[in-house]
Amino acid sequence: MAGNTSTPGATVTSRALALLGAFDEHHRRLTLTELADRAGLPMPTAHRLVGELVAWGALVRTSTGEYAVGRRLWDIGLLAPVQTGLREVASPYLHDLYGATLATVHLAVRDGTSALYVDRLAGHASVPVVSSIGSRLPLHATGVGKVLLAHAPLDVQHAVLADLTRITPYTITQPGLLRRQLARVVRDDYATTTEEMSLGGCSIAVPVRRGPDVVAALGMVLPSLKDRAKLVGALQVAARGIGRSLG
Amino acid sequence: MAGNTSTPGATVTSRALALLGAFDEHHRRLTLTELADRAGLPMPTAHRLVGELVAWGALVRTSTGEYAVGRRLWDIGLLAPVQTGLREVASPYLHDLYGATLATVHLAVRDGTSALYVDRLAGHASVPVVSSIGSRLPLHATGVGKVLLAHAPLDVQHAVLADLTRITPYTITQPGLLRRQLARVVRDDYATTTEEMSLGGCSIAVPVRRGPDVVAALGMVLPSLKDRAKLVGALQVAARGIGRSLG
DNA sequence: CAGGAGCCTTCCGCTCAGTGGAAGACTGTC
DNA sequence: GACAGTCTTCCACTGAGCGGAAGGCTCCTG
Numbered sequence: 001m002a003g004n005t006s007t008p009g010a011t012v013t014s015r016a017l018a019l020l021g022a023f024d025e026h027h028r029r030l031t032l033t034e035l036a037d038r039a040g041l042p043m044p045t046a047h048r049l050v051g052e053l054v055a056w057g058a059l060v061r062t063s064t065g066e067y068a069v070g071r072r073l074w075d076i077g078l079l080a081p082v083q084t085g086l087r088e089v090a091s092p093y094l095h096d097l098y099g100a101t102l103a104t105v106h107l108a109v110r111d112g113t114s115a116l117y118v119d120r121l122a123g124h125a126s127v128p129v130v131s132s133i134g135s136r137l138p139l140h141a142t143g144v145g146k147v148l149l150a151h152a153p154l155d156v157q158h159a160v161l162a163d164l165t166r167i168t169p170y171t172i173t174q175p176g177l178l179r180r181q182l183a184r185v186v187r188d189d190y191a192t193t194t195e196e197m198s199l200g201g202c203s204i205a206v207p208v209r210r211g212p213d214v215v216a217a218l219g220m221v222l223p224s225l226k227d228r229a230k231l232v233g234a235l236q237v238a239a240r241g242i243g244r245s246l247g
Numbered sequence: 248m249a250g251n252t253s254t255p256g257a258t259v260t261s262r263a264l265a266l267l268g269a270f271d272e273h274h275r276r277l278t279l280t281e282l283a284d285r286a287g288l289p290m291p292t293a294h295r296l297v298g299e300l301v302a303w304g305a306l307v308r309t310s311t312g313e314y315a316v317g318r319r320l321w322d323i324g325l326l327a328p329v330q331t332g333l334r335e336v337a338s339p340y341l342h343d344l345y346g347a348t349l350a351t352v353h354l355a356v357r358d359g360t361s362a363l364y365v366d367r368l369a370g371h372a373s374v375p376v377v378s379s380i381g382s383r384l385p386l387h388a389t390g391v392g393k394v395l396l397a398h399a400p401l402d403v404q405h406a407v408l409a410d411l412t413r414i415t416p417y418t419i420t421q422p423g424l425l426r427r428q429l430a431r432v433v434r435d436d437y438a439t440t441t442e443e444m445s446l447g448g449c450s451i452a453v454p455v456r457r458g459p460d461v462v463a464a465l466g467m468v469l470p471s472l473k474d475r476a477k478l479v480g481a482l483q484v485a486a487r488g489i490g491r492s493l494g
Numbered sequence: 495c496a497g498g499a500g501c502c503t504t505c506c507g508c509t510c511a512g513t514g515g516a517a518g519a520c521t522g523t524c
Numbered sequence: 525g526a527c528a529g530t531c532t533t534c535c536a537c538t539g540a541g542c543g544g545a546a547g548g549c550t551c552c553t554g
Contacts, residue, residue, distance in 0.1 A: 004508060005542050011511070012259035012541070013299040020323055021303075028326050032502065042543050047503065052260040056268075062328075065502085069327040071358070076267055077324020078381040079275050080316040081309075088379075092370045099346045099370075111318070123339045123346075132335075134325040251513055251537060258540070259512070279531065289514050294532070312531085 006042065015041055016049050020058065020073070025135065029066040082109075086216055087119050089245045090208075093238040094121050097220065100234055104129050104221040106205075108144040110152055111136060113160050115145040118216070129221050130198055140164050140178055141171050143203030144217035146191035150182040151207060151214035157182070170195040190232045192225055204228065206235040209243045218242070253289065262288055263296050267305065267320070272382060276313040329356075333463055334366050336492045337455070340485040341368050344467065347481055351376050351468040353452075355391040357399055358383060360407050362392040365463070374448050376468050387411050387425055388418050390450030391464035393438035397429040398454060398461035404429070417442040437479045439472055451475065453482040457493045465489070 022030060022038035030038065036046035050067060053059040057072030090107050097105045104122040108115040114136035122129070131137055139145035139152075139160050149160055161175040172178045185191040190206045197203075205219030218239045220231065269277060269285035277285065283293035297314060300306040304319030337354050344352045351369040355362040361383035369376070378384055386392035386399075386407050396407055411420040419425045432438040437453045444450075452466030465486045467478065 004544080005510075011299060013263045013296060014303070016260045016263060017300075017303045017305060020305075021319075023323055023326050025326070028328070033500080043502080044504085044543055045541085048541080049260060052258060053264075056261070056264045058264060058267075060328075069323055071327060071329050071363075072268075073320065074324040074327035074329050075381055076270055076316055077321040077327075079270050079272070080318060080321035080324075081275070081307075082318050082321050091368070095342070095345055095368055095370045098342055099349075102346075116318075121338075121342055123342045134322055251515080252539080253514070280529085290531080291514055291533085292512085295512080 007040075012049075015039065015045065016053065019046065019049055019053065020069075023069055029062065029064075029068050031066050035067060082116075082118060085246065086242075090119065090216075090218075090242045093241050094119060094218075097121075097218075097234060097238050098123065101220065101231065106131060106144055106219045106221070107208075107216060108142075108148065108219070109216045110139070110148040110156075113139060113156060115139055115142055115148055115217070117144075129201060137197065138165065138167070141167050141193065141197045142219070143191050143193050143205030143221075144219040146181065146185055146193065147205045147207050147217035147219070148214070150185040150191065167197055168195055168199055170199075172196060190235070191219075192228070194225065204231050204235060206232065206239045208239045208246075210246045215246070216242075254287075259296075262286070262292065263300065266293065266296055266300065267316075270316055272379075276309065276311075276315050278313050282314060329363075329365060332493065333489075337366065337463070337465075337489045340488050340492075341366060341465075344368075344465075344481060344485050345370065348467060348478065350374070353378060353391055353466045353468070354455075354463060355389075355395065355466070356463045357386070357395040357403075360386060360403060362386055362389055362395055362464070364391075374468050374470050376448060377445055384444065385412065385414070388414050388440065388444045389466070390438050390440050390452030390468075391466040393428065393432055393440065394452045394454050394464035394466070395461070397432040397438065414444055415442055415446055417446075419443060437482070438466075439475070441472065451478050451482060453479065453486045455486045455493075456490045462493070463489075 018039035018041065019035055022035050032047060032050060035050060036043045039046060050059060054061055057070045059067050060070040062068055094105045094107060098121045102123055104120065106117060107119040108117050117131045117133055117135050120131055120133050137145060139149040149157060161178060164173040164175065164178065166173050190204060193203045195201060200223065201221050202225045203219050203221045204225065205217050207214040208216040208218050218235055220235065265286035265288065266282055269282050279294060279297060282297060283290045286293060297306060301308055304317045306314050307317040308314055341352045341354060345368045349370055351367065351374060353364060354366040355364050364378045364380055364382050367378060367380050384392060386396040396404060408422040408425060411422065411425065413420050437451060440450045442448060447470065448468050449472045450466050450468045451472065452464050454461040455463040455465050465482055467482065
């Protein structure tokens with residue numbers, strides 16, 4: 001829109017969105033300079049656009065002069081269908097599970113080749129875990145991930161099996177081994193991990209089905225897998241309940 | 248940006264944001280026509296901007312051809328400081344409370360003259376309630392609202408007391424009566440409502456303090472207030488825990 | 495306390511990105 | 525098969541947006 005643009009072809013909208021995209025889990029607060037830098041915009045341009053975003057409420061300026069994501073974007077983000085159906089429906093079941101076991105409970109969906117954590121419950125007594133709502137973790141190293149992977153299209157499985165990054169010494173990095181595990185996940189209808197994502201943490205997960213389709217995975221993180229049978233039972237009851245409520 | 252604009256002075260960014268702002272709790276899915284209408288833009292303009300927003304992931308097009316808020320906006324919305332501190336810290340305490348009582352548990356902050364629900368837990372056994380995460384309800388008709396109002400600046404109190412809309416036959420609409428209740432809330436350190444927001448639902452709420460400041464309110468919704476003393480105790484223990492964790 | 499490094503903000507002339515009416519395509523409905 | 529409702533594409537006109545340059549402002553540091 002301007003004569004002397006340094007990057008002809010870039011739209012105003014794309015610049016504004018680049019500013020929003022400059023924020024991520026590790027950059028929740030940014031100065032104007034950082035914002036301009038991360039969005040690849042000259043300072044004056046960033047300054048003007050950021051001013052508009054702040055005026056609207058997409059961003060806020062903190063008392064320290066830094067910028068953060070604003071409440072209005074938070075509002076609108078919550079309207080995303082990511083949760084509207086699934087999360088809303090699953091919420092009571094997650095609480096039930098949490099109440100019964102006091103372990104960290106997770107609800108995740110597959111987003112490309114990652115597991116996207118849609119909801120998470122963690123109490124005081126729970127094992128500390130790395131996930132948080134909205135975070136993405138690899139499919140091959142988490143309980144919910146293995147469930148989602150086992151029921152994913154073949155091209156996704158191939159892509160994931162071709163790149164098994166090691167996270168802990170116990171992470172499975174051999175495609176053949178993981179492939180056999182996935183077959184077992186389909187057969188037994190649940191998956192487990194043992195310190196594959198974080199040391200000291202094990203997990204169990206089951207698929208959530210809407211009709212015949214696996215739409216999500218429900219899992220929990222524990223210090224050990226000793227009560228496996230009981231936990232799988234509890235998870236499956238909750239998963240069926242969620243599936244039924246999804247209609 | 249354009250020669251023949253119908254509304255000179257409006258920036259591209261403001262138009263794009265207007266499109267995002269077209270979504271709200273009651274309009275989670277919109278057709279292009281509705282979007283253009285609600286954003287006050289001509290169809291072709293809306294079409295082009297929406298295309299960019301979809302390409303970036305701010306919006307998604309559903310299988311029915313309607314538009315909804317996209318996953319990427321959801322991601323970024325979650326980074327808002329609204330929850331980062333408070334919600335994260337409070338989460339385990341809410342679960343503890345839920346586990347102990349199985350009632351709907353709420354965490355709210357004051358946003359202007361409304362109570363903004365930052366988190367909510369509801370199980371199967373709980374009374375059905377209107378609130379959901381991200382929703383705003385009036386300060387004068389909810390338990391958490393009364394707590395927040397009682398500790399709000401005087402100008403906010405005046406503004407709210409001047410406009411007490413009736414929601415149920417039991418909603419308090421007399422300023423004098425509410426004023427006396429607020430004094431009691433400050434004295435007793437908890438608030439109650441009886442079918443003032445929704446018929447069949449009562450609530451109890453207590454303030455969450457960070458040092459001397461009331462930063463949030465913690466409440467629960469129940470079919471009756473019979474175990475009031477015990478519930479207030481549980482809420483206050485949780486509220487103090489949250490306050491302490493906030494440092 | 496001068497000098498300087500890093501921030502942020504304002505200014506302003508150039509120009510191309512953005513605009514939206516008009517027209518066309520693609521549904522479903524009677 | 526006409527029609528009403530959606531959505532999509534086209535294109536000539538132009539003012540909104542661009543960003544280099546310059547000016548503030550706030551901390552440092554010697």
